[in-house]
Amino acid sequence: NAGVTQTPKFQVLKTGQSMTLQCAQDMNHNSMYWYRQDPGMGLRLIYYSASEGTTDKGEVPNGYNVSRLNKREFSLRLESAAPSQTSVYFCASSEDRNSGNTIYFGEGSWLTVV
């Protein structure tokens, strides 16, 4: 049981390039999330998908798009990368968004934009 799997683990991009971070979960969870983690800022929610077929903006959605491809997969796309998007990105999932449900995190994707 792998839990939440993200790819790639490390990526270096040039400013203006595009890329997609892939995420899959095998826990049959309904809800999935993308967070970014920056030093001294904690984790901030970029986008989430409460259930298959829905996506919503989180705290810091600008510069990103997401796709909930199916129940298992939730991808994050940077259309035109900027140095400010250098960060560690975490995908996460939970059974649903109801109170008390634990959110499980992937191992992170380290992205550097130069």
Add this chain to the structure above:
Amino acid sequence: AQSVSQHNHHVILSEAASLELGCNYSYGGTVNLFWYVQYPGQHLQLLLKYFSGDPLVKGIKGFEAEFIKSKFSFNLRKPSVQWSDTAEYFCAVKGGSQGNLIFGKGTKLSVKP
């Protein structure tokens, strides 16, 4: 809007010292509260959570936290830390039945052997 405040950015302790990490939140309604831990180079793992019942919650690895509603606090404690507890600790709050999980900025704990 809900928010979470962690008082300490970096805490340095010697092994066997007692630990208390502060966490305060702002949200007027029912909340669920979490502490996550991130060991160096790893992803976040759940330490413990509170959503109802006994306000003193026990988690993994000897950690516990106490929800004090009147103080909007959910401080994390451990009686005796070990070198292996060196990590970053995040308090998080989920407000309402369908709210998003909002994280504090984290507290780095360094335990000296």
